[in-house]
Amino acid sequence: MPRGVYIHIPFCLSKCPYCDFASRPGKFSGELEQYLSALQTEISQRAEGRATTVYFGGGTPSLCSAAQIKTLMDALAHNLRLSPQAEITLEMNPATMALSSLAAFRQAGINRLSIGVQSTSQRSLRLLGRTHTALQARTTIQKARRANFTNVSCDLIHGLPTQSQEEFQADLNTLLSWEPDQISLYALQLEPWTPMAQQIQNKTMPQPDDDLTAKMYEWARAVFLRKGFIQHEISSFSRPGKTCRHNLLYWRGDPYLGLGAAAHSYEQGVRTWNCSDIAEYIQKVSKGGQAQAGREALEGRKRKAERLIIGLRLTSGVNKQKMRHNFGKDWKKEFVKAFQDMKQAGLLMENSEFIRLTPRGMLLADVVSRAII
Ligand code: SF4
CATH class of the missing domain: 1.10.10.920 (Arc Repressor Mutant, subunit A)
Known part of the structure; x- marks a missing residue:
């Protein structure tokens, strides 16, 4: 049975106003080192058996250097059997492009990139509070190809406040012209405590239009299918053979091990999750303890x-x-x-x-x- 490993890197350059993920910005280089060291300890405590996929998600895992990712990969290889065809994904924020060498990530064992493009329009990127430009996103894809990445996925958000159908169509057409292997198309979802949701509540930003968002999705789906993309899941459109195997494993109910702060694991109907506070995670794991904060047996x-x-x-x-x-x-x-x-x-x-x-x-x-x- 396929089995996945998820590794959470909870640090970002800054916090996007729509984001509800377990991540935080700040000056963290010392803390990142401590966190990665705790991760190695947790790998030695919990990684075992065989894995068919590894996924570095966040947060912004591309804030780590290739050497740091390699250290984590070595720790995994030491504790479990990685299948020779394992899919190993790293989420990448185009804003970190200058920090890292994509060729070095490739050498560290990463063979799939998931790039947080989100939009190819400067206006939408500003609205989303993203710190990268469309040009940086495009350059990241080009660099990935030069570094021999043959599986490059891009995230795109639609249904933004004030976004018109024409803007979205231009946005998607531009992204398609950059030739990614997969596009994950997400509608903007806002939890009430995020700054963007509060702006909408205060009426300083208009509410996204649900009907228009649905129309954008239907239009995009038709375009993807016409262009030969395969839809495996509601938001996932990929070239044949390029669907994210790690995500397929979640959707099919296969087991996965989640490592790091806030990471969730699932096996045989039992879900467990780690504490989400980074300092607490480091402290518990570094002392040889468990970071687990909860467990639920689904019956x-x-x-x-x-x-x-x-x-x-x-x-x-x-x-x-x-x-x-x-x-x-x-x-x-x-x-x-x-x-x-x-x-x-x-x-x-x-x-x-x-x-x-x-x-x-x-x-x-x-x-x-x-x-x-
Ligand atoms: S880069 Fe991603 S994880 Fe980090 S704040 Fe923005 S949306 Fe959230």
Whole structure:
């Protein structure tokens, strides 16, 4: 069975006003060193068995030097068996481009880059509070190709306040002209405590238009499919063979080990997570203790519901045979009414093998999730 390792690097150059991830800015070089050393300790405590994917996420992992990433890779290789074809991804902020050599990251074992482009429009980048330019994003992709990265993914956000359909179309067309292997297309989601959500609440920034956001997504999806991209998941469009295997593992319910502050792990229906405070993480792990802050055993209806909600994000949907195998022949009983309602609403479809979202259901996946819960 595929098994992934996620390594969280919780530091950033600055905090983007829409961001709710476990990350923080600041002058941290001393703390980064201590954090990486704690990570090595946690790797030696918890990494074992075999891994098919490794994902350095954040935060901004590209703030680390290639030598620091290599040290973590060596620690992993010392404690577990990395499959020879392992996919090893590093998230990269174009603003850190000058700090690191992409060729050195490649030599450290990274073979896939996930670049936080977010937009190719200067106006949108300013609105998002990003500290890089569109040119830096483009140059990062070009440098990645020169450094022999054959799998380069880019994140793009749509549905920004004041963003028009025409602006978004230009944005996506520009990104496509840079020829990434995968584009993850996210609608802007704002948690109420983020500065951008507060600006909207104070009416100093307009609310994004949900209908327009849906229209942008539908337009983009049609463009991707016309251009030969494959959609594996609601927001993920990739060239054949270039889909992120690490993310596929999350969506399929396969096990993964999360290392670092705030990192989550999952195995056999049990989810655990580490403390999110960086200083607490360093202190606990450096003293040989565990950083685990919580544990939840998913059972019964809850476990089935979670499997359905995550699995339905895949365009292939949820395999009914697999559900029967994992949960017994009556697995569907508790969801019959929800499935009926969602099918009537045109959000869900079912055949003898799969249950999956319709194209409209992909736009309203939250509605389907709420019905299933
Ligand atoms: S770079 Fe990414 S993780 Fe860091 S603050 Fe911005 S959105 Fe959040």
